[in-house]
Amino acid sequence: MDAKNNSSQPLASKQKKDILAVLENRFGLHMxxxxxxxxxxxxEKLEADDEKLWSLNEMEASDGExxxxxxxxEENKYLFCDCSPESPKGRRSVCYDREALEARKKYKPETSAVEMAQAMGVELLTEEQYHALQKLEKVDTKTSSWIQTPEEIRNLGGALFGDHRYGRTFIYHxxxxxxxxxxxFRGILKV
Structure with a gap:
């Protein structure tokens, strides 16, 4: 679950205080x-890992909640996931990965879901994680989110995404x- 990010920078003291307050409030509201x-x-875990806190701040800044x-x-780590009701606003209109971006002949998006996730230090949810999130609460009822795609599907040019319609969760290609x-896309991060 841990993605390497190359652009993380320590948060300023006020930013750190602000993101911790937001996360604590959300934690209490959604027990x-x-x-x-x-x-x-x-x-305790968050205060010990500035890089993960930076990633959580990036998730928050792009409306992931x-x-x-x-x-x-086993790993003694907490799982953080984007819980916004709809796919995070700051991460939409992206194709799946760099290969897909380069394959577009015109109207290329600015980036891809996989690249954006890597830059944030998070990973896309797997199909199992997406279903688990949907069991906690229904998300993506008007939007959809790219999820990790098995290599055999990706090698054929496809990618997977999920949403929730008609009272059930769907995974499509x-x-x-x-x-x-x-x-x-929705990100997941172990802290």
Whole structure:
């Protein structure tokens, strides 16, 4: 789950204070996402990892509304995921990856979901993680989100995305080079 980011910079003291306040408030407002966890334990991890805090700030700045959605006991890490009701506004209108971006002959988007996620230090959700998020609460009822695509599908030119319609979660495919104003991606980060 840990993606390397090359552009993280330490947050200024005020930025750090601000993002921690936002995350604490969201944590308290949405206890159904993490019923057995305490903010004190999460805060301890966040204060010890400036790079992850920078990534969470990037998730927040692009309207992802990151929150804790689980805990990996084996790795002793908390899972943060974009929990915005719709695909984050600051990450829409992107194709799937660099290869797809380069394959477009005209009307190229500025970047791709995979590249943007890497720059933020996060990863796209897997299909399983996307379904798990949908069990916590229904998201992407008007938008859709790119998800990690198995290599065998990507090698054939496709990519996967998900949404929630008609009371259920759907996983679809599209050409990886396609992009839409209502499709972005959701990130996940282990802290």
């Amino acid at each position: 159904h996402r993490h019923e057995e966890l305490t903010w004190t334990s999460v805060l 990151p929150d804790v959605v689980g805990y990996d006991r 599209n050409g990886a080079e396609s992009y839409y104003a209502a499709r972005g």
